[in-house]
Amino acid sequence: MQVSITGHHVEVTEALKAHVEDKFSKLKRHFDNVVDVHVILTVEKLEQKAEATVQISGAKLYADDTQADMYVAIDNMIDKLDRQVVKYKEKSQERR
Numbered sequence: 532m533q534v535s536i537t538g539h540h541v542e543v544t545e546a547l548k549a550h551v552e553d554k555f556s557k558l559k560r561h562f563d564n565v566v567d568v569h570v571i572l573t574v575e576k577l578e579q580k581a582e583a584t585v586q587i588s589g590a591k592l593y594a595d596d597t598q599a600d601m602y603v604a605i606d607n608m609i610d611k612l613d614r615q616v617v618k619y620k621e622k623s624q625e626r627r
Contacts, residue, residue, distance in 0.1 A: 532565045539573040541601075547572065550602060554609040562616045564588040572601060581608045590619060 536543050536551055551570055559565060567586040573579070581604040582595035594611035598604040 532559055532568060534568045534570065536570045536572065539571060541572055541574040541579075543572060547601065547605075551605060554605060558585075558609065558613055558616060561613060562587065562620050565616075572605075574601075579604050581605045583608055583612060585612055585616070587616070587619065589623070592616065592619070 532555070534552055534555055536548055538547075555565075555568060565585060565587050568583060570581065570583045572581055577599065578597050579599065579601040580595060580597045581601065583593070585592045592612060592615045594608050594615065596604045596607040596611065598607065
């Protein structure tokens with residue numbers, strides 16, 4: 532799984548990178564066919580936004596979240612992606 536992290540109006544620190552990669556390891560446990568992950572962290576005035584596009588075998592999943600704290604936004608975004616991955620995995624297993 533290749534994770535690329537981009538920051539708009541925010542410097543992506545090592546702590547942010549480590550937090551994102553740690554959270555995506557949770558996603559990797561549920562579904563091991565994750566090919567590519569692109570995360571964009573954005574700061575606009577008082578809002579901190581985290582958005583991610585995950586490319587898995589057969590589909591692209593997208594989630595974003597806006598909070599006052601970047602770490603909370605990342606956590607919520609990962610939770611949304613996790614639900615989407617589980618749903619996709621169950622859907623593909625039902626067809627077999």
